[in-house]
Amino acid sequence: MLDQAQRLRQMAAGNKLDKKQSSPKIITVTSGKGGVGKSNFVVNLGLTLQKNGKKVLIFDADVGMGNDDVLLGFLPKYNVFDIIFNNKDIDDVIVTGPYGIKLLPGGSGITRVNEITNTQRNNFLDKLSKIEDLDYILMDTGAGINRSVLGFIACCDELIILTTPEPTSLMDAYSLIKAVVHFNIKSKAKVVINRTLDKNEGEETYKKFRTAVKTFLKIEVDYIGSVAEDKKLVQAVRSQKPFVIDSPNCEASQDILKISNKLLGIESSGTGVQGLFKKIFNIFS
Ligand SMILES: Nc1ncnc2c1ncn2[C@@H]1O[C@H](COP(=O)(O)OP(=O)(O)OP(=O)(O)O)[C@@H](O)[C@H]1O
Ligand SMILES: [Mg+2]
Numbered sequence: 001m002l003d004q005a006q007r008l009r010q011m012a013a014g015n016k017l018d019k020k021q022s023s024p025k026i027i028t029v030t031s032g033k034g035g036v037g038k039s040n041f042v043v044n045l046g047l048t049l050q051k052n053g054k055k056v057l058i059f060d061a062d063v064g065m066g067n068d069d070v071l072l073g074f075l076p077k078y079n080v081f082d083i084i085f086n087n088k089d090i091d092d093v094i095v096t097g098p099y100g101i102k103l104l105p106g107g108s109g110i111t112r113v114n115e116i117t118n119t120q121r122n123n124f125l126d127k128l129s130k131i132e133d134l135d136y137i138l139m140d141t142g143a144g145i146n147r148s149v150l151g152f153i154a155c156c157d158e159l160i161i162l163t164t165p166e167p168t169s170l171m172d173a174y175s176l177i178k179a180v181v182h183f184n185i186k187s188k189a190k191v192v193i194n195r196t197l198d199k200n201e202g203e204e205t206y207k208k209f210r211t212a213v214k215t216f217l218k219i220e221v222d223y224i225g226s227v228a229e230d231k232k233l234v235q236a237v238r239s240q241k242p243f244v245i246d247s248p249n250c251e252a253s254q255d256i257l258k259i260s261n262k263l264l265g266i267e268s269s270g271t272g273v274q275g276l277f278k279k280i281f282n283i284f285s
Helices: 002-016 037-050 078-083 118-128 147-155 166-184 200-218 229-237 250-266 274-283
Strands: 025-030 056-060 102-104 134-139 156-165 187-198 220-228
Touching: 002 147, 025 037, 025 147, 037 056, 037 134, 037 250, 056 200, 147 166, 156 166, 166 187, 166 200, 187 200, 200 220, 229 250
Parallel strands: 025 134, 025 156, 056 102, 056 134, 156 187, 187 220
Antiparallel strands: none
16 A cells, blocks of 8 residues: 555656646546436547547546447457456557547446455556546546545546436436535536537526525536537437537537537646546545
8 A cells, every 4th residue: 555655656756747748637527317418428528629639538437337438439358347357458458549539448237346456446546547648538437426426526627517407417416516515525516518409508507507506505616518409419329420520510519619619728737647546546545
């Protein structure tokens, strides 16, 4: 344990010398309710950022139930479990996709998440901390409020909560934010409204949501945009071709571009890979 902490401290110190090269901004995308569109959002936002010259790694942190590989049309040979259980090298597990985007697959149909020992987890974090030359790490979490999701939220530079305008999804997003406030995990969250039916629905939904949050919870929320309900997205999922590639001019693609531009416009330096994994290490140790 101490060795690991020492090593991470050394890496963090070394990181200061070359901050630009190894300080990716870590963005966690999550939701209260499942199935609201996180994975599609992460994959297509990642591709849009990458297309705009950024170096992006998508970490499918829905470990054991991941499907970002499917959305990208990949059939990866390995996943995060091979790093943890089979001592695979991280470079052999990360796959490279369109425009050079990188994906660390989460594996699906695997129920061994609870079997991971501390040593295995630390080895995994050690390997992850060696990834360099990235601008963004986008973490696509599973839905719901649990230790693992809250842990990923705690580790990121920015938290994006995705919800649809449906009251059920909004209620669950509210409960998630309430847990984040309760455990004092983050002081800020960005909100994206997915599957809006017209131009105003995103803004209107957000205003109502913000009113509820501001009245009862102590957290800063910030609206970063909406994504339209779009048939092209559904077609893209079926054909396993991300919609920003398959239909770059469709409504959803345009909306993702706006959000990407907004994120790029409000860029500040991130924690860095070492900083992130130092935090993860602290949580699990
Ligand atoms: N903007 C949209 N327009 C139309 N359909 C959408 C949109 N966003 C999501 N969907 C539909 O919702 C489905 C689920 O999306 P996705 O897999 O991205 O959700 P998720 O939040 O990652 O789910 P999980 O919680 O299970 O990981 C998509 O396959 C698609 O059919
Ligand atoms: Mg998903």
